[in-house]
Amino acid sequence: xxxxxxxxxxxxxxxxxxxxxxxxxxxxxxxxxxxxxxxxxxxxxxxxxxxxxxxxxxxxxxxxxxxxxxxxxxxxxxxxxxxxxxxxxxxxxxxxxxxxxxxxxxxxxxxxxxxxxxxxxxxxxxxxxxxxxxxxxxxxxxxx
Ligand code: HEC
Numbered sequence: 001x002x003x004x005x006x007x008x009x010x011x012x013x014x015x016x017x018x019x020x021x022x023x024x025x026x027x028x029x030x031x032x033x034x035x036x037x038x039x040x041x042x043x044x045x046x047x048x049x050x051x052x053x054x055x056x057x058x059x060x061x062x063x064x065x066x067x068x069x070x071x072x073x074x075x076x077x078x079x080x081x082x083x084x085x086x087x088x089x090x091x092x093x094x095x096x097x098x099x100x101x102x103x104x105x106x107x108x109x110x111x112x113x114x115x116x117x118x119x120x121x122x123x124x125x126x127x128x129x130x131x132x133x134x135x136x137x138x139x140x141x142x143x144x
Pocket of ligand 1: 103132
């Protein structure tokens with residue numbers, strides 16, 4: 001877990017996931033910030049995604065602020081993905097996501113989350129043509 005990730009540039013902010021009852025913040029390291037849509041992300045790239053519970057009202061509905069956005073409550077998980085030369089080659093070929101490796105932490109940022117990283121790989125695998133990054137197009141569109 002990179003200790004200083006909160007000082008990194010934002011990849012995307014306040015991602016609304018009412019389906020998962022969550023709000024997410026994604027940070028990228030300075031290496032990732034150098035990428036362009038055509039170059040893609042170089043080795044040394046790292047992303048950190050904070051998954052916050054969306055605040056619920058007492059009747060179990062999702063609360064929203066005056067702009068209609070979900071409101072962050074507890075930090076549930078911190079997901080990390082990074083790529084580098086030779087990384088991720090020890091996993092079965094069918095689950096390999098190029099050179100990316102994945103990790104999940106609890107909200108304290110230290111204890112490992114319960115997720116099996118095979119589930120991360122399975123869900124990011126279809127994004128192979130976007131370097132396994134789900135919000136690739138949205139991110140580069142947001143930089144303009
Ligand atoms: C069910 C599908 C699914 C699973 C499982 C999953 N992800 Fe993702 N991931 C997504 C989606 C979709 C996004 C885009 C942000 C959003 O909509 O929440 C994303 C975004 C990310 C990002 C930000 C970069 C990007 O791709 O846009 C990181 C980092 C990340 N996931 C790490 C993980 C880790 C670590 C795990 C396993 C512990 C994991 N993910 C499991 C679907 C998944």
